[in-house]
Amino acid sequence: MARQEDDFLSELILWRNNPEHAEQVREKAEAGNVHAQYALGLMYAEGRGLKQDESQAYVWLSRAAAQGDQDAVTLRYVLLSQMSAGQIAAAVRQLEQDH
Numbered sequence: 001m002a003r004q005e006d007d008f009l010s011e012l013i014l015w016r017n018n019p020e021h022a023e024q025v026r027e028k029a030e031a032g033n034v035h036a037q038y039a040l041g042l043m044y045a046e047g048r049g050l051k052q053d054e055s056q057a058y059v060w061l062s063r064a065a066a067q068g069d070q071d072a073v074t075l076r077y078v079l080l081s082q083m084s085a086g087q088i089a090a091a092v093r094q095l096e097q098d099h
Contacts, residue, residue: 022049029060037064038072045079054083058091063098 022043028036041060044053057079064072080088 019049025049029063032067034064034067034069037061037067038069038075041072042075045075054079055087055091055094058083058088059094062091062095 022040025036025040025043029040037060041057041064043049044057044060046052058076061072061076061079065076083091
């Protein structure tokens with residue numbers, strides 16, 4: 001069975017200790033792939049393949065949400081409830097730089 005290019009979540013459980021996969025997902029996310037953006041946000045939120053960072057998780061989930069990913073919207077709200085004011089401010093500043 002061929003692996004789909006956008007199937008970032010199916011192997012996410014295997015990425016916990018593999019930063020190489022995180023970089024592959026980041027490349028796709030930076031290119032605008034909504035599935036990769038969601039996956040990268042989840043990876044940052046859970047610390048899979050890279051250091052856990054709630055601000056970066058929020059940023060990537062926001063980018064996916066802006067493209068209509070409803071799962072990203074939901075996870076972003078959950079994450080927001082766990083973030084400090086400083087983390088939220090850092091995420092907002094980064095998102096403002098996008099525009």
